[in-house]
Amino acid sequence: MSPKRRSNQISIPQKQRFSPTDFGPKSLDEAIHLFLRECKIRNLRQDTLIYYKKELDFSAKLLRNNDAPEDPNKITASDINDSIILFMMDQKLKETTINTRLRAVRTLFNFLDRKGFLENNPMKEVKLLRNTKRIVETFTRDQIRTLFAQPDQETFTGMRDYTLMMLFLETGVRLNEMANIKVDDIKWQDGVIYIRHPKTQSHRSVPIQLIMKKQLSKYVQLRGQLNHDFLFVNIDNEPMLRQNMQQSVRKYGRMACILNVRCSPHTFRHTFAKMCVQNGADVFTLQTILGHSTMDMVRHYVNLYSNDLTERHRKFSPIQDIY
Structure with a gap:
């Protein structure tokens, strides 16, 4: 069967x-x-x-x-x-x-x-926590001048750190991005630096102006030819690590007696954004330069620092109207 x-x-x-x-x-x-x-x-x-x-x-x-x-x-x-x-x-x-x-x-x-x-x-x-918007700390112009006066430019490390802080302020790049900049990323004729995204390795072009180009040129000549292409190096000619960059900015902050603002590369990034907004940068330009994937943080910068907001408030201020 x-x-x-x-x-x-x-x-x-x-x-x-x-x-x-x-x-x-x-x-x-x-x-x-x-x-x-x-x-x-x-x-x-x-x-x-x-x-x-x-x-x-x-x-x-x-x-x-x-x-x-x-x-x-x-x-x-x-x-x-x-x-x-x-x-x-x-x-x-x-x-x-x-x-x-x-x-x-x-x-x-x-x-x-x-x-x-x-x-x-x-x-x-499970939801992510809603972020509480905090006041964004930035340097004042006087604090920047005092910070920039600290490095001893008669030494290699002093010249390097002065250039490093200038570039943080000129470009607003992240610490990870700064540590990955190569000499060949500087496009002298175009007046831009290719900034590599730390995760995707894609890049964006960030403009640099004449004063920054001159300072970078002086530093690159002092750096000389090495067996690697990383822009910022230590005294042993090895690539400068992120923690060393942080430590340098922190050290000059102590030397400058800056107490009310955290002296860090990220504070330079916020300061760059603040000055750009105050000088009339639009949100799309700022988003492109800073490399933000969304407009959230850029809008936050504009809301905090836009001179237009202050001017508009001056026109309709109730107290101004009464007095």
Whole structure:
């Protein structure tokens, strides 16, 4: 007697018996390992890999400390809210710091979801924190003059640091971007510098004017020919690291006795934006030069520093009208 012909339809119990999640990672550590492996295969930058590993390892620690499930497929939105968000808020950490960690966690769970390892992605129910708009610190013109007077331009490091601070103010570039500038990125005839995006390696052209070009030319001649093309170098002719650039700006801030403003490369970026707005730069030009992907921060600069706003207020000020 021949066997009964099987049904071609797979029953629901049979489907449930072979869930894709059965083959997924059973621990956070295993999930993080798989994710970082994928990032390496995609050839992401080393800085990005370090960021993901640091944030995800710390997030896993917070989840364990709060007795969250070890299996990523059993972690809920409540686990993430309680273990990560509320914990970090209790530590009085800034919204930007908390959101930086949440973005890494969201990327991990989106990866697991995309691979079919999750029945429910908990990050779909977790929202980033709304950023509180803070006052943007900038240098005054007097503070800039005092800062620029500090480097000893009779020394190589003094000339280099003077040029570095000038270029921060002239271009408003990010610290990561400054550390990656090569000598060949300076297009002398066009009056621009190619600024490489630290993540995508795409570039944008940022203008430099005559005074900056002259100073850069003096520094490049002093730098000389080396076996690499990085623009800013230390006394051993090695590429200048980001932390060294930060330390230099901080040092000159102390020497200049500037106490009410954080002396950092990012303060130069805010100061650049402020001066551009006050000198009439439009939002599209500012967005292009600064390399912002959205208009949010640019609009914030315009709202803070636009002379037009002050002029318009002068015309309809109730107090001015009364007195």
